[in-house]
Amino acid sequence: MTTSTLAPAPRYWLMKSEPDECSIDDALAAPNATVPWTGVRNYQARNFMRDGMQVGDGVLFYHSSCPEPGIAGIARVASGTRPDPTQFDPASPYFDPKSPTDAPRWLLLDVQALRKTRLISLAELRSTPLLSQMRVLQKGSRLSITPVEESEWACITDVLMRGD
């Protein structure tokens, strides 16, 4: 007996975006509400995209480095990975002169925004006992992409159904 006939386990992620760069509204306004997730320049986050994320995975769209950091929307992974073109663009803030064109260091994937939610602030996340283990809330966590447990996803969608 194998699990090959079963659907893959659902996976969930939190992805940080600076709303000045790409807010949930910006993503929803994009063609097909889909944006290429450029600018990931951390190997661990890249590896999550490359090795862990699958089309259809749930995404918590998180606004960071802004007056009101927190979860601002729900999205989904909409593609597999491909090289991030901004690494080769000298005019881009994400330019990486050390990335060989024939062996690109940095990848991106497409993220499709599904809906804007009320903002679940960082303070609210921190004050929710069921979310105390969330990777993004751990001390010193700086990763722009972090895995989310199914129980954490369920807790957040419950919170949204109650107040949203």
Place this chain on the structure above:
DNA sequence: GCCAACGTTGGC
């Protein structure tokens, strides 16, 4: 602007 925490770089 501050600063804690983390990742990367490079000399040795």
Place this chain on the structure above:
DNA sequence: GCCAACGTTGGC
């Protein structure tokens, strides 16, 4: 391979 210095992240 060690580790100090440096750069970045991101909340406050």
